[in-house]
Amino acid sequence: MAELHTIARPYAQAAFALAREGNALPSWGAALQLAVAVVTDVKVAATLDNPRLTADDKAALVLSICGDKLGAEQRNFLRVLIDADRVALLPQIRTQFLELKDEAEGVAKARIESAFPMTDGQLAELAGVLEKRFGRRIETTVVVDPALIGGARITVGDTVVDGTVQAQLQAMARDLRA
Incomplete structure (x- = not known):
């Protein structure tokens, strides 16, 4: 578990930096919550685990389910996670993002x-x-x-x-x- 936490950290820090830079902490929090809900859905998770699907197929699936609720940077962030085969880390990334957000907001x-x-x-x-x-x-x-x-x-x-x-x-x- 600590290993997943460590692997997720740079992604959470990157998302936080993008959110802070764009003055968009609330929308990033909501986007990560949506993405976690999508990728942890039993049917979606099983589909994402299919080794026959390419990263493009997986990205198309996740992004189509999320629809227009994600901004361009958020879509790109998810694409990076999918390309790096790190989409399963989204729950840990979201948790760490929220911790960074809370710390920044006191x-x-x-x-x-x-x-x-x-x-x-x-x-x-x-x-x-x-x-x-x-x-x-x-x-x-x-x-x-x-x-x-x-x-x-x-x-x-x-x-x-x-x-x-x-x-x-x-x-x-x-x-x-x-």
Whole structure:
């Protein structure tokens, strides 16, 4: 998986550079989303895997399905991926593109795992605290997990703040075994 991530990186960076240069980050995000939906469709993916099809045939198929929803640069980008036999990397390319976009726009994603549902007020207060701590606008995703017993686990990028009762009990058990 890390290898695919590494191979996808230069393509994502190229797409991001083109999008930023053309002041078209939203349209590139939408174009990549469309392209991912097309190439991950079961029937399209099976057709693209057919070794008898040429790159021209594959490009014609994908671009015809996308229709006029893609600009010239976006069509060329897809053509490059198809010619290089890298179209299967589109999901990873899109993910990395969105990460670059968020970074450029000063946005960080926070995953909040809580033992109980949070009110809108609690979520807004927590997002405000996280924005101050990370110096970025925070977009939150909340997951309710009763196994946490109480508290919350917050993940922003590579940073994890685990204030769950489950984590405290695990730490206590570890200390008692030592």
